[in-house]
Amino acid sequence: MIRKILINISVITLAIIILALLQELFMPKYMSSIHEGNLVEEYYDEVKEHDVIFIGDCEVFSNVSPITLWENYGITSYIRGSAQQLIWQSYYLLEETLNYEKPKAVVFNVLSMKYNEPQKEAYNRLTLDGMKLSKSKISAVKASMMEDEQLITYLFPILRYHSRWNELSGEDFKYLFDKDKLSHNGYLMRIDVKPVNVIPKGRKLADYSFGDNSYDYLDKMTKLCKENDIELILIKSPSVYPYWYEEWDEQMVNYAKENNLTYINFLDEAEEIGIDYSKDTYDGGLHLNLSGAEKFTDYFGSILSNEFHLPDHREDARLKEIWDKKITFYYSMEEHQRSELEKYGYLKSYGAQAQEKEDER
Amino acid sequence: MNKMNYQLLKFLMLCMLFLLLTGCGKKEEKDDTAKNNTNVEEAADNNQKNEETDKETEAASDASVSDNEEQEVVGYPFEFGDVTIHMNTNAASVIEALGEPVEYFEAESCAFKGLDKIYYYNGFELSTYPMESEDFISSVNFLDDSVSTTEGIYLGSTLEEMLAAYGNDYTQEMGMYIYTLGETELNFLVEDGVITAITYLAIVEGLE
Numbered sequence: 001m002i003r004k005i006l007i008n009i010s011v012i013t014l015a016i017i018i019l020a021l022l023q024e025l026f027m028p029k030y031m032s033s034i035h036e037g038n039l040v041e042e043y044y045d046e047v048k049e050h051d052v053i054f055i056g057d058c059e060v061f062s063n064v065s066p067i068t069l070w071e072n073y074g075i076t077s078y079i080r081g082s083a084q085q086l087i088w089q090s091y092y093l094l095e096e097t098l099n100y101e102k103p104k105a106v107v108f109n110v111l112s113m114k115y116n117e118p119q120k121e122a123y124n125r126l127t128l129d130g131m132k133l134s135k136s137k138i139s140a141v142k143a144s145m146m147e148d149e150q151l152i153t154y155l156f157p158i159l160r161y162h163s164r165w166n167e168l169s170g171e172d173f174k175y176l177f178d179k180d181k182l183s184h185n186g187y188l189m190r191i192d193v194k195p196v197n198v199i200p201k202g203r204k205l206a207d208y209s210f211g212d213n214s215y216d217y218l219d220k221m222t223k224l225c226k227e228n229d230i231e232l233i234l235i236k237s238p239s240v241y242p243y244w245y246e247e248w249d250e251q252m253v254n255y256a257k258e259n260n261l262t263y264i265n266f267l268d269e270a271e272e273i274g275i276d277y278s279k280d281t282y283d284g285g286l287h288l289n290l291s292g293a294e295k296f297t298d299y300f301g302s303i304l305s306n307e308f309h310l311p312d313h314r315e316d317a318r319l320k321e322i323w324d325k326k327i328t329f330y331y332s333m334e335e336h337q338r339s340e341l342e343k344y345g346y347l348k349s350y351g352a353q354a355q356e357k358e359d360e361r
Numbered sequence: 362m363n364k365m366n367y368q369l370l371k372f373l374m375l376c377m378l379f380l381l382l383t384g385c386g387k388k389e390e391k392d393d394t395a396k397n398n399t400n401v402e403e404a405a406d407n408n409q410k411n412e413e414t415d416k417e418t419e420a421a422s423d424a425s426v427s428d429n430e431e432q433e434v435v436g437y438p439f440e441f442g443d444v445t446i447h448m449n450t451n452a453a454s455v456i457e458a459l460g461e462p463v464e465y466f467e468a469e470s471c472a473f474k475g476l477d478k479i480y481y482y483n484g485f486e487l488s489t490y491p492m493e494s495e496d497f498i499s500s501v502n503f504l505d506d507s508v509s510t511t512e513g514i515y516l517g518s519t520l521e522e523m524l525a526a527y528g529n530d531y532t533q534e535m536g537m538y539i540y541t542l543g544e545t546e547l548n549f550l551v552e553d554g555v556i557t558a559i560t561y562l563a564i565v566e567g568l569e
Contacts, residue, residue: 123567197466203560
């Protein structure tokens with residue numbers, strides 16, 4: 001009898017293990033392209049002691065360098081950013097983060113206020129697939145799903161990705177159990193330059209008001225921070241595109257005032273920051289390159305340090321040891337990117353290929 | 362392994378198969394259209410495109426501009442000189458036919474893998490989105506009153522003129538009148554009875 005039970009348990013365990021392995025195998029690895037697909041997941045391996053948590057879309061994970069924040073101000077930070085991160089995803093990522101650590105400040109980039117509804121499954125996946133299973137993840141999925149999506153495919157991604165069986169490549173096997181680290185505390189580095197030539201003007205809109213759903217989650221975020229005694233700082237990162245309307249800015253100014261929050265539109269301060277849009281962006285103004293990100297971070301760091309009095313931890317030997325390793329990785333990646341630029345004329349391993357090919361046309 | 366264990370194993374395998382097939386039956390159908398895509402983003406883009414395409418509008422979404430001459434494209438076209446521009450069709454020959462743009466902007470697409478592009482011409486801007494290494498027309502937006510819709514409406518026309526040209530089959534919100542045909546939206550923003558913005562838009566998930 002015991003033998004039968006043991007065999008049955010073994011069979012079930014084996015089936016579960018095979019299923020779990022297949023799931024891992026079929027899931028996209030985002031190692032050779034679309035690196036931002038790994039950002040959410042990378043956080044879990046981190047030593048979770050950060051004074052500042054950044055949340056938001058590409059305007060944080062491309063524009064803010066936590067290494068610069070550490071080097072210049074001794075501020076520990078992490079970016080929980082992802083591609084087209086919608087505000088409800090930011091909220092639930094923050095809620096999840098607070099289960100691991102309690103930062104002194106949370107910085108939210110407000111561009112996503114313009115999206116009142118879920119936009120696209122592909123972008124949902126880039127943010128949500130990387131989240132560990134938790135109440136926050138389930139809530140985030142429910143808030144994010146498009147009409148034709150199903151919750152179960154986020155809980156068991158094999159149900160979504162099994163059709164990749166005939167697309168599996170060496171990358172899927174190579175990174176089955178362990179992936180390379182690609183970000184610097186959530187920052188995706190790019191050192192190449194593509195200047196701003198044209199800044200598209202915003203089209204006239206019938207209604208400039210942010211939607212109720214967006215405001216609802218901003219309210220929740222504000223409440224969550226206040227309950228946890230965390231300073232919530234709203235920013236508009238200095239990316240010149242997508243267009244940031246005056247009317248939107250005004251709503252954020254008013255919201256911050258009504259809720260006793262700080263809101264800073266860094267687009268207005270780009271000159272003071274020293275951003276040169278002919279040199280400091282890698283894609284014509286959407287995202288800052290390393291040079292631009294370091295300038296912006298240094299400027300913002302002085303505000304965090306002087307106005308929000310975030311502590312300087314550079315004398316803390318334990319933290320210094322942790323961050324020294326990060327600094328080494330940061331500069332080795334910068335060096336690697338420089339050598340790739342020199343060798344190929346573009347960042348072959350860092351997602352720049354498509355753009356370069358287009359440029360050649 | 363005894364008979365009972367074999368049955369248990371069979372049952373487990375069947376459960377797995379059932380989950381695989383039912384959990385994404387709809388996706389499976391769609392995924393077949395994107396077999397050669399190597400990431401979820403591309404796959405989802407193409408899936409969406411296929412899913413939302415009905416029999417009539419399939420012609421519109423698949424047609425290249427050269428095809429336009431042979432196939433009837435359902436949607437509002439914009440005509441500029443000799444060039445007829447349909448939303449959601451391949452942009453290459455339209456761009457070629459329109460000649461050198463006054464200005465050009467490109468940026469990594471927020472919704473698709475590749476580059477969003479904006480071509481500025483006298484009187485209007487034409488935007489494209491990437492799909493499977495090609496660009497498709499996502500919108501035409503009027504910049505001044507030197508261009509008009511095929512039905513003769515331009516920036517500065519009145520609400521009455523618009524209604525006379527397009528009728529009453531529209532949706533309206535906050536002064537934006539939206540006419541839908543096939544995979545195309547034609548949007549008129551009306552302020553104080555006068556049209557102040559005109560935009561042709563492709564109806565594609567993820568486009569703003």
